[in-house]
Amino acid sequence: MTINPKAKLEETQDGTVVYNFDPLIVKSHYEIDYVHSYAQDSEFFKALGRQELMGSKCKKCGYTYGTPRGHCMECGSETEWYKLPNEGKIHAFTTCYFGGEAFLNETPFHLVLVEFEGVDSLFMSRIIGVDTEDLYVGMPIRAKFRRNLKLNPTDVYFVPKA
Template sequence: MDEFEEKIIVDKSVLNEWKKWARKGDMRVKGYKIVEAPRGDRVDRISRERFMIVERPHAVVYQHSFGLLSRFYEGLIEGKLYGTRCPKCGLKYLPPRTHCWNPSCKLEETEWIEMPTEGVIVTYTIMAFSATPFLPELPFVLAYVKVGDAATALPIQVKEIDPIDVHIGLKVKIKFKEERVGDLMDIYAVPAEKPHPPPRSKEEIEWLKRELKIVEEWVNKHFPKK
């Protein structure tokens, strides 16, 4: 075999299906409107002008390689959590790095290690708004979790807990979703102990509950569950 030839080992490609969608969003003008809107450099120097606004979709499918970190994502499909370790200084990485970033190691190549599925929350937030791909999942908890004795913290969502109870220092267990596609969202964290939430005032708890309810109602309205 030619050593420069690329050989497909597993093929779960959906490219043909998405190619149709990408062709539809081909960056040509699809529609337009004409509006009257303000013009001017200062709020006290404004005039009105007519503007024509065209609608120009732009769709694309990237065929993205995870490079030498591919093993981590294959591991997700297998239900295993892999990190890397520098043989020179011993630093452990999750997210993994192919080369050690310790300046004294001069980019020493790391080795793969299987990581435990226990960790601790370094910090977190409760998301009440997000970007397009995650709107239907609101509200959710985004956390940075130190897994095992990794030096770094992994971004991950925390589930199976009231968002208001999440706190820094909470011990968590990393779980794998049933259906896995090699996406970081294949894993999530759940509490591994009874939470000890930070002392929040009654007002703060009421505020958060009220706000999260508004978000849930908004999501149910715009992304009804089947």
């Protein structure tokens, strides 16, 4: 047992950043590393290292997905992995001049929704090697892959088809 009426917190030099005194507004810092599992989507990210784009195909109804999902939303059945073509067409596009804070230093960049021949749903990606005025719906484009993987969906990106 310790009863110490003279107990005292140690003083520090940390201080705090103050933006305003009335009302009192201070800086509050927060950061975190997540242990993020790709779980049933893992194969998609691994396949990017083989320069393959993987979607899903429903084992029961045959619906094909340009972005993988473990179960079919048409009939609820399990899907299997399905190799997508490395070429497609622009379904919709934009050029982002702003973005989430983490991506501001990459602006401007283009986002596209890609449609693949014979595949029922789309895939969202970046396209490079074009200006906004070059982009149009229906533009033929081709997937390219990073050699040194980041193991996130930026390992694949699109360029205009030669």
